[in-house]
Amino acid sequence: MSDFQLSIKPLKLSELPSEDVIIKTGQTLIESTKSWKLGKTHEHVVKTFSDSKHRVDGVGWHCRLSEHTSEDATFEEFWSGLGVNKAENEKEFITTIKKVQLVKQISPTQSIWTLYYTFPPPVSPRVFTVLQTTHLNETSPRSGMIISIPIDLSSPETADLEKLEEKGVRGRYTSVEALTELEGGKVEWRMAVQSRPGGNIPTFISEMTMAGKVSEDVPQFIKWNQGRRTKRNAVEEPVNTQN
Template sequence: MTAQSANPTPLLTITPLKPSEIPSEETIIFEGKVLIDSTASWKAGKTFFDVVKTSSRGKLEGDGAPWHCRISVHSPTDITFDQLWDKLSRNKAENELQFIHEIQKVNKIKELSSTSTIWTMYYTFMPPVSPRVFTVLQVTHLSQTTPRTGLIVSLSIDLTSEGDEELCRLEEKGTKGRYVSVERVMELENGNIEWRMATSSTPGGSIPSFIVESTMPKKIASVRTFPLNSFSRSSFSNLF
């Protein structure tokens, strides 16, 4: 595929949505499924920590940034489907706060439904990089049919429009970063669990895009192992 190819998931972009523009959960989950299924044909990248494979896709028409994917497979003795799904689907931002050291604060902006919530996350970094604020809508969906599959779609949200002043006041001050992501937890036929995540992002500010893109594979391979820290086994000790 080239940068001029038609984008099968136009909703999934770093361009933020206003709360009034949020589509139905069914639409969000549908595009999330299309995107995560497409990662099977993305360009293979490096393997990190011996267990996390990465891949990538260049920008398509409508994308604001390239996409990166991480894939890992885990046995039930390391972490069960229910344990992993619980960490990713329930208060995900608060769980990330416990294991991603750059995140200093999280705040639940608005709960739209039991499976759809707007969160804001405040990140700090080593100087001279200034703090970043990421505000996203997170939508979850669990399918109990075989293979049992859980999906989490995160969309970038903009709270600066007229009418959203109360919500905007719940954000921390900092440079606005943007990201969109799709995560899938799926039971495999042999009883193992595949954890797959695809993301496209920009930190905002003046950080050159080539620096961001060059570091993304390792960053998503390492940062996105946070739920396993709660159920750490010797096979994952090198990740933390």
């Protein structure tokens, strides 16, 4: 499947390329974001970019980029929050995610998850089912990548897996998140995403708001990580037994 391209078109399990192909395709996409059109800066620190040339079903690509000191999060903290148990962790810091379910563990670095989102009325709940592939390069400077691809479980051979999905409007997204270790303990967090919420939400509205919505994840993750760090430090802090 050498002609594989990342898009919001869902794949059946029988159509999945190898992990190596997915990773290489993700790396190529992330590299291409460096030449995308610069957009607004959100949350004071998150730069956004877009690529409208490679649209699928009227949906373009969006990218956000932020740089963080170790005060925000170390590389290890970024990876443990995004590269390990990603869906379960996202449920903790993205308020619209109410439920996540592991559908199938394919390998230590590849798994299928279904995520259930709720929104204020009149927007109905959305269900996103994705294959998550992770890749960690521990050679200095370290880097990591998390690639999410929309999955279609409606085939007869995956009927048992489809039962694990929550009921709701089916949405689709594909994303590549890249973490890169920089000098001085800093970390670059770059994400490229293509998304379609489904239902009656017009595509042009979701396209207009996409950059701002994905930018919100950055301060939410940092706040969650700092709370996690505080709890961890409290557990590790030695107890003073002296009177």
